[in-house]
Amino acid sequence: MRYWIKFTKQDKQKYISHRDMHKAVGRVITRANLPVAYSQGFNPHQKISFSSPLELGVASKAEYLDLELTEELSNSDIVKKLNSHAPVGFMFIKAKALTVKPPKLMAWIELARYSLEINNDEGISETINEILNKEEIMVEKRSKRKFRLQNIRSFIHEIKFCDGKLDVLLQTGQRGNLKLSQFIEIFNELSHDSLDFSKFIKEEMYGNNLSQYITPFELLDQLKK
Amino acid sequence: MKEKIETILNKVRSPAKYTGHEVNAVHKDFDNISSKLALAFPDIYEIGMSYPGFQILYHTINKQADALASRVFTPERDLEEILKEEALSLFCLEYWRDLKEYDFIGFTLQYEMSYPTILHMLKLANIPLRTKDRDDSHPFIIGGGPCAFNPEPVAPFFDLIVIGEAEEVIVELMTLHKEWLANKGNKQEFLAKASKITGIYVPSMFEVSYNEDRTIKEVKHKADLASTVKKRVIDDLNHISYPTNPIIPYIDIPHERMVIELFRGCLRGCRFCQAGYIYRPVRERSQDVLTKQAKELYKNTGYDEISLMSLSSSDYSCIHSLLTDLNRNLEKENVSISLPSLRVDAYDIELAKEVQKVRRTGLTLAPEAGSQRMRDVINKQVSEEDLINTVKAAINNGWQRVKLYFMIGLPTETKEDLKGIADLAIKVANLGTRGPIQVTLSTAGFVPKPHTPFAWVKQNTVSELMEKQQYILSLLKRKKYIKFNYHDAKTTQIEGVLARGDRRLAGVLEKVTEKGAWLDSWDEHFDYQRWLSALQECNIDHEFYVLRERDKNEVFPWDHIDSGVDKEFLWKDYQEALNAGLTLNCRDVGCTLCGVCPNLDIDIKLAKDN
Numbered sequence: 001m002r003y004w005i006k007f008t009k010q011d012k013q014k015y016i017s018h019r020d021m022h023k024a025v026g027r028v029i030t031r032a033n034l035p036v037a038y039s040q041g042f043n044p045h046q047k048i049s050f051s052s053p054l055e056l057g058v059a060s061k062a063e064y065l066d067l068e069l070t071e072e073l074s075n076s077d078i079v080k081k082l083n084s085h086a087p088v089g090f091m092f093i094k095a096k097a098l099t100v101k102p103p104k105l106m107a108w109i110e111l112a113r114y115s116l117e118i119n120n121d122e123g124i125s126e127t128i129n130e131i132l133n134k135e136e137i138m139v140e141k142r143s144k145r146k147f148r149l150q151n152i153r154s155f156i157h158e159i160k161f162c163d164g165k166l167d168v169l170l171q172t173g174q175r176g177n178l179k180l181s182q183f184i185e186i187f188n189e190l191s192h193d194s195l196d197f198s199k200f201i202k203e204e205m206y207g208n209n210l211s212q213y214i215t216p217f218e219l220l221d222q223l224k225k
Numbered sequence: 226m227k228e229k230i231e232t233i234l235n236k237v238r239s240p241a242k243y244t245g246h247e248v249n250a251v252h253k254d255f256d257n258i259s260s261k262l263a264l265a266f267p268d269i270y271e272i273g274m275s276y277p278g279f280q281i282l283y284h285t286i287n288k289q290a291d292a293l294a295s296r297v298f299t300p301e302r303d304l305e306e307i308l309k310e311e312a313l314s315l316f317c318l319e320y321w322r323d324l325k326e327y328d329f330i331g332f333t334l335q336y337e338m339s340y341p342t343i344l345h346m347l348k349l350a351n352i353p354l355r356t357k358d359r360d361d362s363h364p365f366i367i368g369g370g371p372c373a374f375n376p377e378p379v380a381p382f383f384d385l386i387v388i389g390e391a392e393e394v395i396v397e398l399m400t401l402h403k404e405w406l407a408n409k410g411n412k413q414e415f416l417a418k419a420s421k422i423t424g425i426y427v428p429s430m431f432e433v434s435y436n437e438d439r440t441i442k443e444v445k446h447k448a449d450l451a452s453t454v455k456k457r458v459i460d461d462l463n464h465i466s467y468p469t470n471p472i473i474p475y476i477d478i479p480h481e482r483m484v485i486e487l488f489r490g491c492l493r494g495c496r497f498c499q500a501g502y503i504y505r506p507v508r509e510r511s512q513d514v515l516t517k518q519a520k521e522l523y524k525n526t527g528y529d530e531i532s533l534m535s536l537s538s539s540d541y542s543c544i545h546s547l548l549t550d551l552n553r554n555l556e557k558e559n560v561s562i563s564l565p566s567l568r569v570d571a572y573d574i575e576l577a578k579e580v581q582k583v584r585r586t587g588l589t590l591a592p593e594a595g596s597q598r599m600r601d602v603i604n605k606q607v608s609e610e611d612l613i614n615t616v617k618a619a620i621n622n623g624w625q626r627v628k629l630y631f632m633i634g635l636p637t638e639t640k641e642d643l644k645g646i647a648d649l650a651i652k653v654a655n656l657g658t659r660g661p662i663q664v665t666l667s668t669a670g671f672v673p674k675p676h677t678p679f680a681w682v683k684q685n686t687v688s689e690l691m692e693k694q695q696y697i698l699s700l701l702k703r704k705k706y707i708k709f710n711y712h713d714a715k716t717t718q719i720e721g722v723l724a725r726g727d728r729r730l731a732g733v734l735e736k737v738t739e740k741g742a743w744l745d746s747w748d749e750h751f752d753y754q755r756w757l758s759a760l761q762e763c764n765i766d767h768e769f770y771v772l773r774e775r776d777k778n779e780v781f782p783w784d785h786i787d788s789g790v791d792k793e794f795l796w797k798d799y800q801e802a803l804n805a806g807l808t809l810n811c812r813d814v815g816c817t818l819c820g821v822c823p824n825l826d827i828d829i830k831l832a833k834d835n
Contacts, residue, residue, distance in 0.1 A: 015240035020475040027248070027473065030527030030558075044559060057235045087248045196232075 013089030018053035060202035108207040127191040242270040245318030267342035275480040284468035295319035315349035324350035334372035337723035341742035375675040375783035378730040380428035389456030424457025469521035482530035483522040491536035492810040499674035542833040591630040595645025601805040634685035647700035670717030678798035690714035715753040727782035791820035
């Protein structure tokens with residue numbers, strides 16, 4: 001049975017790289033004694049996969065993992081077992097059994113929402129408008145030892161400021177990716193204040209279904225219908 | 226400080242190794258704990274976290290209600306630069322607090338080449354290096370580990386040094402500290418009391434005098450209270466705590482696996498091996514205790530490999546039934562078992578076959594010397610036939626690559642013995658059934674160590690070692706299936722100076738650290754010229770320490786450190802070595818009169834006798 005599981009990666013755990021997190025979560029699953037499925041072959045490994053990598057140093061309230069078990073367990077049981085063996089900073093929020101075959105998490109997720117509490121909001125609306133009114137924002141992208149310039153304006157989907165919070169929706173995943181640190185660089189260049197990277201948190205991730213952006217769990221609900 | 230560290234970590238590589246929040250890391254209420262100890266490893270995180278002893282002490286201390294232990298490693302250059310820019314002191318992982326806020330900083334003395342890194346870390350913590358330059362406001366700088374058996378080159382930097390096994394001593398020390406705090410004593414009072422605990426050496430209480438020929442005249446307790454410091458040894462390993470909840474690093478480290486410790490001590494008596502003498506006598510853990518620990522470890526870590534640690538694991542008296550037991554308990558969990566430090570006989574291959582169900586790629590063997598005569602000199606009781614049979618058995622069982630370890634520069638070594646190394650490697654390679662198999666041949670330059678029969682020996686010069694390396698290399702020409710590695714002869718030379726050095730070298734260590742020495746056990750950081758100029762500036766002739774055969778009756782810098790093994794026994798064993806005579810192990814042939822059991826009032830303990 002396959003499950004999608006939502007979890008957080010907060011506090012000091014934001015300093016763990018994606019690769020190391022993969023290993024760490026794998027060990028949580030082992031310690032929790034979940035009947036995880038193993039791949040066949042010379043060097044068997046646990047059948048788990050993750051949503052697109054979170055940038056090192058950014059905390060998140062919404063990471064997703066795809067887990068295959070050899071037996072069926074209740075959603076709440078899985079969450080309970082994982083949490084009793086998870087290190088502080090990792091919290092498993094919800095698990096959902098897959099009843100139909102969904103797309104791959106990594107491929108499906110396209111957007112990430114981040115938020116940041118701001119102390120000084122002077123001139124912030126101007127900065128937001130300035131960014132949103134641009135047609136072209138060029139950043140350097142590195143791929144296979146080559147540098148090229150890329151227009152990432154379309155990767156910035158939303159910037160809002162309300163209730164003392166900056167709310168940003170950025171493109172993420174395989175079809176284009178804007179790192180939060182790159183966004184902050186762009187923002188800070190145009191603003192009076194400078195945003196602090198370490199105070200951002202990822203709130204949620206979305207993918208597209210029937211030309212609507214929805215969360216992975218919403219997708220599972222829609223697929224069921 | 227915490228806020229600053231938070232920001233800093235976004236600017237460094239691998240920040241996960243500085244957070245102190247790995248699984249099983251212990252966090253206590255810092256301000257309400259009386260005795261706080263920072264366990265310091267003078268190398269980078271990845272190396273330090275691979276040492277089981279470090280984890281043992283961490284958990285032993287943290288089990289005490291009134292004490293806490295935190296970890297600190299030498300930071301990478303990127304973090305070091307930022308610390309300096311921001312005028313921050315070196316901090317401990319768990320609490321992100323300045324090292325100066327601790328009561329003790331405990332350095333592990335694992336290898337001589339780490340000494341400059343110790344001084345480097347003290348500097349980063351803004352703590353004066355020498356004991357005499359520190360006052361009551363500074364933490365006690367303490368040490369322990371194998372190099373504590375000749376701590377003299379670093380003695381002026383340490384308030385106290387633990388000689389031998391620390392699990393019990395460290396708890397006694399913490400208790401003493403709590404009492405001392407309650408009585409508001411000064412540092413000297415604490416050290417005076419601590420020095421009465423068996424296994425604790427307070428260097429400042431001893432005075433060294435020298436002869437005109439620069440050798441040591443006498444090492445004397447200033448108040449004539451003791452002539453030697455006896456090592457601490459644990460009688461029954463079943464009764465001390467062993468961490469079955471080790472810290473699990475997030476980042477990759479060389480040894481990511483569970484470790485159980487089968488026994489301490491080694492009954493082999495290889496004459497070059499310091500560990501074989503300083504950890505005597507052999508004391509095995511019982512099979513039940515080990516199996517229980519293995520099961521707990523698996524539950525608490527989720528690792529998929531378990532290593533059976535000791536100096537010679539196949540010598541464990543119940544090895545077969547232990548392996549059966551472990552296999553039964555862990556096989557279904559996809560856990561593989563590894564046996565490090567295998568000897569070279571077919572019996573071991575049978576064992577290895579039993580344990581290595583998967584990943585049968587490389588076999589590592591250490592014949593140590595190339596000829597039978599040379600192997601007899603070093604008391605490595607292994608014959609060429611053993612080695613050949615072992616490799617044959619390994620090839621038959623699916624191994625495809627062999628690593629062979631040798632030493633060069635051993636006492637009485639001749640060209641024939643060196644040729645034997647190359648010959649043996651070629652012979653081993655040609656045991657392949659379908660053409661020669663891959664052999665990786667590694668040689669290390671021999672460094673005579675304190676408390677061994679070779680403590681009197683003149684070490685090879687740099688050029689002698691280099692000639693020997695080239696000679697072996699010349700014999701391996703056009704043998705593409707043999708990869709030949711050798712240790713840098715210059716590092717060997719400096720390691721030798723420090724290994725048998727005395728207090729006069731402390732100034733050299735200060736100087737070389739000032740010149741930038743750091744992580745000198747790493748080839749890429751070691752700079753021989755830096756050492757030579759530091760030695761020269763301190764007016765010290767390093768050849769005095771390495772290139773000199775010592776007189777039978779010479780007073781060694783470490784003679785006041787009592788490992789339990791008699792010096793006369795070591796001398797006799799050295800004479801035996803020069804005649805290529807063997808000293809057999811005491812389990813099979815009876816007591817060899819090394820002195821350790823009566824001197825420490827202890828006995829060999831075997832699991833099979835339980």
